[in-house]
Amino acid sequence: MYKKIISLLMLVVLVCCGCGKKQDEPISNDLNTITQRDKLIVGVKTDTYPFGYMDEKGHFAGYDAALGRLIARGILGSDKKVKFVPVTASDRMMKLYSGDIDMIIATMSVTPKRLEILDFSEPYYTAGQALLVKKGSDVKTIQDLKGKKAIIVYGSTSENSLRTAVPGVGVIGYRTYPDAYKALKAGKADAIVSDDTILLGLALKDDSVELLPKRYSKELYAVAFRKGPESKDLVRAVNNVIQIEKKNGTLKTLQENFGIK
Numbered sequence: 001m002y003k004k005i006i007s008l009l010m011l012v013v014l015v016c017c018g019c020g021k022k023q024d025e026p027i028s029n030d031l032n033t034i035t036q037r038d039k040l041i042v043g044v045k046t047d048t049y050p051f052g053y054m055d056e057k058g059h060f061a062g063y064d065a066a067l068g069r070l071i072a073r074g075i076l077g078s079d080k081k082v083k084f085v086p087v088t089a090s091d092r093m094m095k096l097y098s099g100d101i102d103m104i105i106a107t108m109s110v111t112p113k114r115l116e117i118l119d120f121s122e123p124y125y126t127a128g129q130a131l132l133v134k135k136g137s138d139v140k141t142i143q144d145l146k147g148k149k150a151i152i153v154y155g156s157t158s159e160n161s162l163r164t165a166v167p168g169v170g171v172i173g174y175r176t177y178p179d180a181y182k183a184l185k186a187g188k189a190d191a192i193v194s195d196d197t198i199l200l201g202l203a204l205k206d207d208s209v210e211l212l213p214k215r216y217s218k219e220l221y222a223v224a225f226r227k228g229p230e231s232k233d234l235v236r237a238v239n240n241v242i243q244i245e246k247k248n249g250t251l252k253t254l255q256e257n258f259g260i261k
Contacts, residue, residue, distance in 0.1 A: 133184075153175070
């Protein structure tokens with residue numbers, strides 16, 4: 001699945017970046033485009049509480065959306081100058097390269113494969129792969145999944161981690177976290193394998209499931225951009241905002257407000 005996404009993205013990159021562009025044509029600058037538009041367009045998730053979700057009033061909420069507003073304030077002078085576009089783990093890169101969004105802030109882990117086709121900001125959060133199971137499950141560690149079935153969400157880093165840790169494990173994939181969660185509750189698999197921050201949001205709302213304490217990886221979340229020189233100034237501007245908000249304690253306060261450790 002991941003290889004198909006990479007291949008399709010590379011094709012989109014060739015089209016969107018204009019490989020037939022003449023050498024004397026100026027390189028577009030994403031930061032200039034945003035400042036001239038006076039609006040930042042950010043891809044965020046709506047199914048990964050407490051990082052990305054819709055609140056009771058139908059507004060985009062969560063830690064990632066809050067970071068998007070901070071970036072808009074840092075670049076454009078107002079946290080209201082941001083438009084959010086819903087994305088999923090499986091379509092977020094496509095929406096970035098199609099031009100629907102300027103950047104992805106959606107529990108996006110930095111990986112070697114993604115670095116081949118994306119530029120990233122410095123990390124703004126560190127997560128880890130974990131397991132969500134039903135209360136009373138005999139699955140206590142990832143090794144207990146041997147001979148069992150586990151759920152992953154397409155486009156996430158979970159599948160590779162799972163297959164490496166437990167060769168031969170049965171893997172069932174879904175496009176969204178709500179669908180993955182419903183499948184676990186319906187008994188279609190023994191666990192969901194994903195980032196602890198995403199699974200925490202599910203566990204906080206349902207006493208019949210539990211997030212196991214062991215972490216199996218280190219996942220650095222960062223803002224993702226289209227790869228290329230046109231993103232250079234934008235990456236620098238976003239890094240500046242992240243550094244400032246880390247230093248003044250705003251990011252830590254946001255994590256506490258959303259119940260993120």
